[in-house]
Amino acid sequence: MSTITLASKRRRSALRTLAFMSPWLIGFAVFFAYPLISTVYFSFMHYDGFKPPTWSGTKNWTYVFEHYPYFWPALRNTLWLVLVMVSLRVVFGLGVGLLITKIKTGTGVFRTLFYLPYLAPPVAATMAFAFLLNPGTGPVNSILEKVGIPAPGWFNDPTWSKPALTLLALWGIGDLMVIFMAALLDVPQEQYEAAELDGASAWQRFRFVTLPNISPIVMFAVVTGVIQTMQYYTQPLIAGKVASGVIQGAGTQFEPGYPEKSTLTLPQLVYNLGFQRFDYGSACVVALVLFVLSMVFTAFLMRRRGGLNLAGD
């Protein structure tokens, strides 16, 4: 009798737990598990959105990896942006955060000045940058030419298009600055005082006090930065369109990744394959590549997290 009661209690407890967890479970099933399963399924199907899907085996995978001319350039660009843009954004965001926490007067003004660009809509910000960096008429190149510095082609030059996108990303550093400022202000002052008493230099205080304390925030910034960059779509698309001159025209041919595929990113391929060519199967392949890459990067960074805890806590 008591065994039955215990089993019944356990079952009720399990059901209660399940009930409390159900909102998350529902969200996970509907917004993650189902789309993921569907994406895997459709990656093996030929489907254009009209005719019923038909099994195509590994045809879509072979097409994307071996024959789709934009895949490898887009993958290289995405990896470049993950490595360079994310790193620079974290370093710059931390630098600005440090600077503003050290400023004695006018902190509010500087904080606002650095945060405001983050609020600019991505399309407007990218168009503004494309005009500012226009190699022929942009003020940036006019100034560079006046001081005798060779003016780059920026968004019109395949060598400079990604650095130009990185500049745009650094301009909108407000989000990271705020997060880092909060973390920096949270570092216990007594640790700095103790380090000073021990004769630690400014660099040593940063290296052995600041960095270990804010390492979880640095990790957060890196992981979210990697995931955001994997989804990087609007800015490279708009920059390419504005610079190529194909900003409008409902029937105009569009060259993806102008110039010379240098601004092409994987999310643009998902759109191109899925919603322009209506080759949902191949679009799913690219989406899965993005998913796997995000998982690999995140897993790698999470494993390396210990390395960032420099004090070895």
Next chain:
Amino acid sequence: MPEKSWNVISGAARKGASRRAAVALAASASLALLATACTGQSSSGASDDASKDVTINFWHAWSAASETKAVDDLVAGFEKAHPNIHVNVVANMTDDKINQALRTGGDKAPDVISSFTTNNVGKFCSSGALVDLNPFFKKDGIDPETTFPKAMNEYTQFDGDRCSVPLLGDAYGLYYNKTAFAKAGIKSPPKTWSEFETDAKKLTITQGDTYKQLGFMPNYHGWETTTEHYFGQFSPTYFNKAGKSNLATDPAFTAGFELQKKLVDELGGYKKLETYRATLGDEWGAKHPFHTGQVAMQLDGEWRLGMALAAKPKFEIGVAPLPVPDDQVSQYGKGYITGTIAGIAANSKKQNAAWEFVKYITTDTDAVVGFSNSIHNVPSTLAALKSPKLKYDPRFKTFLDIAANPNSTTSPASINGGVYLATIQNFGYDYESGKVTDLKAGLKKTAAQIDTDIEQAK
């Protein structure tokens, strides 16, 4: 759809099925729902009564105020003739949006669509997104072959499926600055590409690292100087009888690529031209480089004349057909033809009413002429081309003649839409910039890419 998926999951859980089974069931059910919900029908067995009071949705791509007004006037004419059919007009719709809406369906989805490009006709037809209009034409005793110009008949169908109908056309010609021509001592517009090269060089005035006046912007990014518009003058055959790309085998393509590359090199080189292009005004704005006199010759469609005149340029505008290869002088007067198309959504439940609208806007001579007069596009029926009600600047006649010229060309519809044209254009970018130097090998590789893309779409 997600709501239904959840019902399946919760139902399975209630019955105590295993979690794995529930997930599998949910996935299968969701996929089944997805498949059935997204699958349209391609037959044109319309059964609605077009004599009853009905409202249809019409999506089109025009966006300028004068253009949307012209569309509204066209629709008003139709509603006057068919008081029971009301048209809900949605402007500024690109093909991407149209394609997505055609797949989604529903009350707000378009019953009739109009696209600025003929590039997607193959995709519209082969996917079944738009209904085959042949039964409708037959029912009303209209013969498309005798109603529309030849090239327009070609680009509105794919594999015998006439899923679209021409709604005004575009013809490409040469605009030239008569004042600059006179200053350079050029007496008439060039008829051959050799003459064109000479004139373009004569008209080019450099100024340091840039130009005071450029004879012609040859780069493929120069808006309308796309590969297909150049190639139109060489009369290429894009595909062989087996449906394979002819890019590497038809000498017309080689000649077209070589001509453009020569122009790029002779007029200052790719980099210098691209840097100059970045300084030029917008294609659709008043500061278009031809309007401002920054470029003396322009390959463009018939709409440029109205736009250029509206910009009140400080020079006299000349219009002529584009030059032809030196060995095709007898065909001077031809040009590349494309245009706007209209079609009826396969998902529409009001196809007969939609047909009445499509029939009116595309085959009613007065409606076509009125619309052409307002939009300044080439009329798309043979009757409208000859209509005395057609009002135009004498220079516009050049485009009417190009449209009626039997040697004028178009690019054929393909199962994957304009992908093959974009692939050729992308190769063009690599060739003009010097990234690819071996033209023959490049053409072979690009042809293979086109064939692979088509195979993938099947």
